[in-house]
Amino acid sequence: MIEEKEINKFTEKSPSGGFRGLLTTENLSIGYSKKGKVDVVQSELNLQLRAGELVCLIGPNGSGKSTLLRTLTGLQKPLLGKTLIDGKEISRLKQSEKALLIALVLTERVDIENATVYNLVSLGRHPHSNWWGNITEEEDAFIHEAIKLVHMDHKMHQNINELSDGERQRAMIAKALAQDTPIIMLDEPTAHLDLPNRVEIMLLLHRLAHKTGKAILLSTHELDLALQAADRIWLMSADKKVECGVPEDLVFNGSFNRAFESKSYFFNAANGNFSMNYPMTKKVWVSGDKTRMYWTLRALARAGYMVVYDAEVQILVTEDGWTLNEKIISTVEELLLEIDCLFHNSDTNR
Amino acid sequence: MKSRTFLLFVILSFLTVGFFLADLAWGSIHISLHEILSVFFGRESDGINSEILLNFRLPKAITAVLAGASLSVAGLMMQTLFRNSLADPYILGVSSGASLGVALVMMAASVLPVAFVSSGWALIVAAIIGASVVLVLVVGVSFKVHNAVSLLIVGLMFGTIAGSIVSVLQNFSNPDAIKLFVMWTFGSLSAVTWSYMHVLLPVVLIGIGMAFSLQKRLDGLLLGENYARGLGISIQQTRFLIVIATGLLAGGVTAFTGPIAFVGVAIPHIARGLFRTSSHKTLLPATVLCGASLILICDIISQIPTYTLPINTISALFGAPIIIWIILKKK
Numbered sequence: 001m002i003e004e005k006e007i008n009k010f011t012e013k014s015p016s017g018g019f020r021g022l023l024t025t026e027n028l029s030i031g032y033s034k035k036g037k038v039d040v041v042q043s044e045l046n047l048q049l050r051a052g053e054l055v056c057l058i059g060p061n062g063s064g065k066s067t068l069l070r071t072l073t074g075l076q077k078p079l080l081g082k083t084l085i086d087g088k089e090i091s092r093l094k095q096s097e098k099a100l101l102i103a104l105v106l107t108e109r110v111d112i113e114n115a116t117v118y119n120l121v122s123l124g125r126h127p128h129s130n131w132w133g134n135i136t137e138e139e140d141a142f143i144h145e146a147i148k149l150v151h152m153d154h155k156m157h158q159n160i161n162e163l164s165d166g167e168r169q170r171a172m173i174a175k176a177l178a179q180d181t182p183i184i185m186l187d188e189p190t191a192h193l194d195l196p197n198r199v200e201i202m203l204l205l206h207r208l209a210h211k212t213g214k215a216i217l218l219s220t221h222e223l224d225l226a227l228q229a230a231d232r233i234w235l236m237s238a239d240k241k242v243e244c245g246v247p248e249d250l251v252f253n254g255s256f257n258r259a260f261e262s263k264s265y266f267f268n269a270a271n272g273n274f275s276m277n278y279p280m281t282k283k284v285w286v287s288g289d290k291t292r293m294y295w296t297l298r299a300l301a302r303a304g305y306m307v308v309y310d311a312e313v314q315i316l317v318t319e320d321g322w323t324l325n326e327k328i329i330s331t332v333e334e335l336l337l338e339i340d341c342l343f344h345n346s347d348t349n350r
Numbered sequence: 351m352k353s354r355t356f357l358l359f360v361i362l363s364f365l366t367v368g369f370f371l372a373d374l375a376w377g378s379i380h381i382s383l384h385e386i387l388s389v390f391f392g393r394e395s396d397g398i399n400s401e402i403l404l405n406f407r408l409p410k411a412i413t414a415v416l417a418g419a420s421l422s423v424a425g426l427m428m429q430t431l432f433r434n435s436l437a438d439p440y441i442l443g444v445s446s447g448a449s450l451g452v453a454l455v456m457m458a459a460s461v462l463p464v465a466f467v468s469s470g471w472a473l474i475v476a477a478i479i480g481a482s483v484v485l486v487l488v489v490g491v492s493f494k495v496h497n498a499v500s501l502l503i504v505g506l507m508f509g510t511i512a513g514s515i516v517s518v519l520q521n522f523s524n525p526d527a528i529k530l531f532v533m534w535t536f537g538s539l540s541a542v543t544w545s546y547m548h549v550l551l552p553v554v555l556i557g558i559g560m561a562f563s564l565q566k567r568l569d570g571l572l573l574g575e576n577y578a579r580g581l582g583i584s585i586q587q588t589r590f591l592i593v594i595a596t597g598l599l600a601g602g603v604t605a606f607t608g609p610i611a612f613v614g615v616a617i618p619h620i621a622r623g624l625f626r627t628s629s630h631k632t633l634l635p636a637t638v639l640c641g642a643s644l645i646l647i648c649d650i651i652s653q654i655p656t657y658t659l660p661i662n663t664i665s666a667l668f669g670a671p672i673i674i675w676i677i678l679k680k681k
Contacts, residue, residue, distance in 0.1 A: 075579065099582025106580075112572045113435070115628040126570050126581040133566035133631065179581070 022085065022182055022215045023049035023072065029080035030064060030071045040079060041067045045242055047234065049217055051182065054209040056226035057219040059236030060260055065219040068236070069187055072217070074098050085183065099127035103176035105186040110172070116157045117171045121146055124178030146177035149212075150204060166197030173204070177212075184208075186218040190225070198222060202229040227251070227272045235259050280306035282343055288317030296322070299332045305339065313342055355632060358624055362639040366415070369646035373411045374403060376653050381407075406540065413542040414649045415642040416554045417607050418617075420599035422641025423561045425614025426621075426633060430568045431592050432492055434501060435676055438614030439600035442488050442505030444481045445611075446512035448604035449535065451480025453516040456531045457523040474549050474605040481601030484508050485593045534608045536660035539649055542606045550606055557598035558638065564591055565630040572628060610645070610662055612669020617641045619672060644668065 029043040041064035049055060057065050070076040072083055074090045083090040085101050093101075103124070112120070124146065125139050135143070147156055150170040155163065160171060169189055176184045189205070190198040202222070206229045209216040217234075220226050226233060227247045235243045235250055237259035243250060250256055256267040260274070268275040271294075284305045286296060296317055297307060316323040321330040325342070329335045374386050381399050389400045425438040432442075439445050455476040491504050520528050534541070542550055567588045570578045575585050600614070621636035622628070645661070648668065652659040 073580070075576065094582075095579060095584050096582035099580060102580070104577065104580035106574075106576055108574055108576060110573050110577065111433075112628045114622055114626050115572070119628060123570060123573060123581065126566070126583070129566070131566070133569065 021048040022051045023047075023083065025072070025081065025083050027081035028071070028078050028083060030067050030076075031079050032067075033079060038079065042236065042242060043080070045081070047242065047244060049183065049215045050232075051215050052209060052213045053215055053231040054206045054229060055215070055217045055232045055234060056230035057217060057234045057236065058221070058223060058226050059242075060238060063236040063238050063259075065236060066187065068242075069185055069217070069219055073102055073104060073185055096127060099179070099181075101181050102183045102185055103179035103181040105169075105172045105176050105184070105189055107187050107191060110160070110168075112160065115160050117147060117152055117160060117163070117174070118143060118156050120160050120171055121174045121178050124175035127179060142178050142180065146174040147171075149177055149208065150174045164197075165192055166194075166200065169193065169197070169201055170204070173201075173208075177208070181214070183215045183217070186216070188219055188221070190220055190222055198225060202226075205229070206231075223256075223274065224272050275301075278302060278304055280304050282306065283308040283311040284313040284315055284339065285309060285311040286315045286317060288315075288322075289319050292317050292319075296332070296335075299336060300339075303336050303339075313339060315339075355625060355627070359635070359639070362636070362643065366639050366643050366646070369643050369650070370411055370415065373414060373646045373650050374407050376650050377402075377407065378653075405544070409542050409544055409547055410540045410649070411646065412547065413539045413550070413607065414645040416550060417539065417603045417610060418613060418641035418643070418645030419638040420554050420557060420603045420641075421610060421613040422617035422621075422637040422644075423558055423634060424596045424599040425616075426618040426630070426637050427561055427564075427568065427592050427596050428614070429618055430571050430630070431489075431589065432501060433572070433574065435619070436499075436502055436615060436673060437505075438612070439481070439596065439604075440609060440611045440614060441502055443484045443507075443509035443512060444488075444596065444600045445604050445609040446509035447480040447482075447484030448477035448601045449480070449609055450512040450516055451476030451478070451601070452534060452605055453519050453531055454480075456534070457519050457527045471549055474553060474602055477605030478553070478597050478601035480512070481604065482593060482597030484512065485597055489589060489593060536608060536662060539607055539645075539661055541608075546606055550602060553598050553602035557595050557602065560591060560595035560598070562634055564588065564595065565634055568592075568630040569628070608660075608662065611666045612673065613641060613644060613665050615676075616669040616672040617644060619676060620644075 025045050025047045028045040028047070029040055030045070031041040031043075032039045045068075057068065059065055067076065071078050072090070074083075074093065077091060090098065090101075110120070121143050122135055122139070125135070125142060126133070129135070129139055144156075147153055150173050152167065152170055152174060155167060155171075160168060163171060173184075173186075173189070176186075186205070190201050193201065202225045205216050205218065208214065209231070230247055232244060233247050233250055235245075235255055237243075243255045243259070245255075251269050251272065256269075260267055263277065265274045265276045267273075278301050280301065282305050284300065284307060286293065286300070286307055296315070300307065313324070315335070321328055322335050323329070324335065324338055327338065329338060371383060371386065375381050375383060379399070379402060381403060385399055386403060389403050421439060424444075428437040428439065428442065428444075429435055431437070452473055455472045487508055488501070488505055492501055495501050495504060516531075520531070523531075567578075567583050570581045570583045571588065573581070578588075579585055603610070617637050617640045618633065621633050621640050624640070625632050625636050627633065645665070648661055648664040652661055652664050
């Protein structure tokens with residue numbers, strides 16, 4: 001009940017109606033120009049960020065994720081083209097006008113002596129509060145709601161230096177929420193976090209985008225998490241291209257493989273992960289139980305076995321182990337040892 | 351929490367007033383509180399006592415309050431601007447810059463029009479320019495050097511350079527000017543007569559007024575410059591205003607009292623510790639009161655021996671241990 005109400009407060013103010021483009025770029029070229037030398041990182045970008053969507057920006061290092069974020073937020077000037085928010089060109093806006101449109105969560109660590117979560121989040125109200133910066137009842141309500149949305153109510157008056165990294169990140173997200181902008185941009189919000197916290201933050205952002213109608217754009221290295229949580233992915237590759245789409249479409253059309261092309265690994269469309277390209281020379285055939293199959297295949301691939309239909313060595317995966325030449329094996333370690341023996345024997349026999 | 355802050359402000363205000371009166375009473379001639387009050391309320395008791403009180407001790411006590419408040423507020427702003435808990439006008443060479451300005455005026459006094467020099471405006475203008483120039487240089491370096499301790503070393507180097515230039519100037523000056531300058535460097539609150547007060551007071555009030563008007567932006571700066579930009583704060587403009595305000599406060603006070611060490615670094619820490627907040631809305635008035643009290647105490651202590659001690663030495667006795675404590679706490 002309370003949550004519904006608090007969400008309304010945020011949605012009422014956001015200028016979105018349905019899924020229209022909130023931020024668009026027109027023939028945007030990003031990069032650096034120093035002393036007449038122009039270094040184009042990406043060019044001809046026509047991107048669209050829509051209200052109520054979580055967009056993940058992914059791509060290999062050096063493809064220009066940070067440069068794009070910096071350009072979209074107006075921290076850096078574009079080489080060519082423009083970024084429009086609600087029809088207004090971002091590079092022409094004043095700092096204070098930008099602060100009403102985009103809220104930021106950056107990678108730099110915030111260390112403030114004596115500041116509580118509440119104090120930190122209240123700084124997000126800076127663009128809205130009066131000249132003296134007093135916290136009125138309305139401001140206070142916004143701050144409380146932002147903290148509630150990231151589930152930090154119980155730590156509201158705790159010193160930020162006593163928070164864990166995950167809690168600290170949630171507090172920073174609350175600060176961005178309190179800023180009450182239609183767009184939130186986050187630069188690698190899951191860096192430095194452990195897996196449970198990474199999942200937590202991604203889920204939180206996904207939920208926030210859908211419930212508050214904000215457009216949330218984040219850059220990340222977490223490919224599998226991005227594939228699961230993102231409504232849309234902006235996939236950047238080093239050859240000056242950004243492909244946009246629903247994650248699954250990008251999987252089907254092979255964009256991921258192209259973006260992350262390498263000899264030592266490939267994008268495994270079966271599980272949305274990167275798999276290493278092991279040198280596989282020896283052939284085995286595996287059949288049987290589905291859940292154990294995945295892990296069996298992984299172990300075999302690492303040890304250099306290619307799975308081929310009806311190969312000479314046949315492994316049957318059972319519910320609690322494996323059967324190889326009618327011998328029952330209970331651990332992967334034993335299994336690998338056993339197969340190794342088989343191949344070794346056949347080599348010496350010849 | 352709010353009532354605690356209020357209570358602290360009440361206590362600090364009473365302490366400041368108490369120390370102010372004690373500073374008036376204390377000295378080579380003891381003047382009782384009763385006499386002080388009767389002089390202030392126009393019921394003059396004794397000609398000599400009222401002369402000492404009104405023309406010597408009162409301007410000195412007011413100067414102590416102004417110096418303490420100015421240096422502390424300047425220190426607080428610098429600590430926020432550099433996001434460095436060890437920043438202060440003295441350590442980062444701003445006071446040395448002011449000294450250089452003062453040295454230039456004192457030793458070049460023979461060429462400048464007498465009226466300009468003796469009115470105090472020459473000193474204060476030179477000191478403010480000197481302070482601001484060093485501050486601009488330190489801000490410039492802070493873009494390249496992010497390490498807190500490295501920045502302090504750079505500040506020390508600027509201070510050393512300014513000191514060396516002063517030495518070179520001394521070599522070419524006449525002995526009278528040198529003596530005047532050396533006396534100035536010892537630091538003294540009694541140098542400010544009423545006519546100088548006409549110069550010092552408005553400069554300090556403008557500086558403190560600027561600091562208070564910047565309090566909301568200073569809070570935003572605590573997040574770091576990129577976050578502050580994201581909140582709509584114009585960094586260039588804010589940095590410029592902080593440099594001007596700090597130059598007015600540190601330069602203005604240093605011009606008359608000589609360099610007073612470590613007050614700027616110590617007081618903001620004491621204020622943060624007492625009020626347990628990071629909000630400049632609370633910290634600014636808190637540093638004003640704490641700073642005024644501390645310099646008043648220093649001045650009272652300096653009166654205890656037969657020969658008055660330089661204020662600089664006593665403030666260093668307070669401040670230097672606090673810096674060591676901050677560094678140890680950070681480890």
